[in-house]
Amino acid sequence: MRSRNQILLIGDPRSFMVLAMKNELEQRFRVVSCEANCKAVRMLGADVPTTILYYVDGPADPDLTEYLRDVILNDGRDFYINIVGDQDSIDSVYETIPQEQISAAFLRPINVREMVDQLSAAASKKANSAIKKKILVVDDDPVMLRAIKGWLMEYYRVYVVNSAMNVITFLAKNSVDLILLDYEMPIVDGPQLLKMIRSEESTKDIPVMFLTSKSDKEHVLTAANLKPEAYLLKTMPKKDILNNITEFFKRTS
Structure with a gap:
């Protein structure tokens, strides 16, 4: 018999909605439940499942959301965080937690069975993606991060971060096959970050492509001097960006 995927259900166990979700989830998943507070989730330690459904009843607990955000960034596994609540919640x-780090948000009122169907399909797709190449996308624009992730996730395992500091933190615990790097970012820009990546023994060989809106000669030459794998423009057709990435992996495989 095929093993079922595991899911962490976070929410008040006395809530009718949480009970209804748990009952339906148990038809498809092995369910681990805990209350919606940081202490309860921390107690799971390294055993926290990578698929999470968080029922947010009222304002989210900031300690809990900060902990979940840090787990996504630092754990080294692919986390799928799903949330349920009203719009304010x-x-x-x-x-x-940046919106681009949330896999799905279900706005109440919801059809619990349809939601579980969607979660089950996503879990199956996640299991089938284990052999995909891993790409880290770096951009301070959350709209662009969501768009790029949407383009790539059918073909690759995609991680997104929004600052140089988060890149360094992520790479300290995770390996990737390619970095897509924006040029202009606050505090530390793309070229500076690339120099930092190249200066570390553990990351110096990670291939980097620029993906940016900067098309003037000065910016292009500055990037070219750092010898990235490619300099791609965000204004390029999506299929051309995907083709460049595909061809890169064909050349290096």
């Missing part, structure tokens, strides 16, 4: 999660 969902927005309170986004105050701590």
Whole structure:
């Protein structure tokens, strides 16, 4: 018999909605449940499942959302965070966890069975993606991060971060096959970050492509001097960006 995927259900166990979700989830998943507070989730330690459904009833607990955000960034596994709540509750999660890090947000009222169908399909797709190449996308624009992730996730395992500091933290615990790097970012820009990556023994060989809106000669030459794998423009057709990445992996495989 095929083993079922595991899911962590976070929410008040006395809530009718949480009980209804748990009952339906148990038809498809092995369910681990805990209350919606940081202490309860921390107690799971390294055993925390990578698929999470968080029922947000009222404003999200900032300690819990900060912990979940740090787990996504530092654990080294692919996490799929899903949230359920009204719009204000969902927005309170986004105050701590960037929206692009959330796999799905289900706005109440919901059809529990349809939601579980969607979660089950996503879990199966996740299991089938284990052999895909891993790409880290770096951009300070959350809209662009979501768009690029959407383009790539059918073909690759995609991670997104929004600052140089988060890149360094992520790479300290994770390996990737390619970095797509924006040029202009606050505090540390793309070229500076690439120099930092190249200066570390553990990351110096990671291939990097620029993916940016900067098309003037000065920016292109500055990047070219750093010898990235490619300099791609965000204004390029999506299929051309994907083709460049595909051809790169064909050349290097």
